[in-house]
Amino acid sequence: MATRVLEIRKNVLNKNDELARELRKDFQAAGVFTLNLVSSPGTGKTLLLEKTLTDLRQRGFHVAALVGDLATENDATRLAKSGAPVRQIKTDGRCHLEADMVRKHLAGWDLNDLDFLFIENVGNLVCPASYDLGEAVRVALLSVTEGEDKPLKYPTMFNSADAAVVTKMDLAEACEYDRETALHNIREIRPGIEIIEVSAKRGLGMEDWLNFLERKKTALP
């Protein structure tokens, strides 16, 4: 029986990457600035998003959100209160979002009507790192309650991020949060990364975050 070696050199996530590239083109053509928000569970993605959607709408932008969750639709219900169109992506136990899920859940929305699209990934600092969703910017969130060494424990995720948001800054003192160490660790993993510090609950740093979003959107080709 003849055996032979066949060179393949193919990316295993090729299908996802191709779909993500198509999505990215669609987003760019429609002028919608898309963000992929990643973090561990309980970092405060949903609260930040709730305030962000409301604030951006007040600034006159058209915004929408897709939210990934393993099992519930609670987040979408919460976010819908902002008045923005929101859809839940229930992953049925899958630990990350894939480009195909994003594409399917955009059906019926006219991207041309949107300025910002937020994709809230499943709370998980490992798996979502491997899946491009066609976003313009990937934002990793880290809360002051989680421990300053989180970026070192999950380097793949923090390395893949374009910006980092430190959340729950209002709790920094109570948690004895070591700001210098936390920021150092993020920069060790991702040199040059932009870091924004917020408390969505108290409104601290929200101005910086919103300005960052507007600036990034303007910079897009």
Added chain:
Amino acid sequence: MHELSIVRGIIDTVSESAQTAKAKKVKVVYLRVGALAGVVKDALLFSYDLAIPETMLEGSTLIVEELPVLIFCRACGKSVELPGVQSFRCPECQTPSGDIRQGKELEVSSIEIEL
């Protein structure tokens, strides 16, 4: 744990190439995995054995080549290998660099097939 999804990707990729080459069976799959691919080798091997029965890859062996991260150091003017993924600084001169030249790979490099 997304290694099972990754393995499904491997099976699809390999089956497609094997069919095109009119192979009867796949015997060995060579995979290149970068240190920043977000994949755990043991979990991958475990998932592989679970997923290959009743596919063209049934009975095949997965051989994983792990690749370290290479960053380009501007100060040294060359690519340098990182000893780990805890610090993105040139090990020789300590200059930070986000210019990654290797380490995100997750690719099937080749397969051994039976014709």
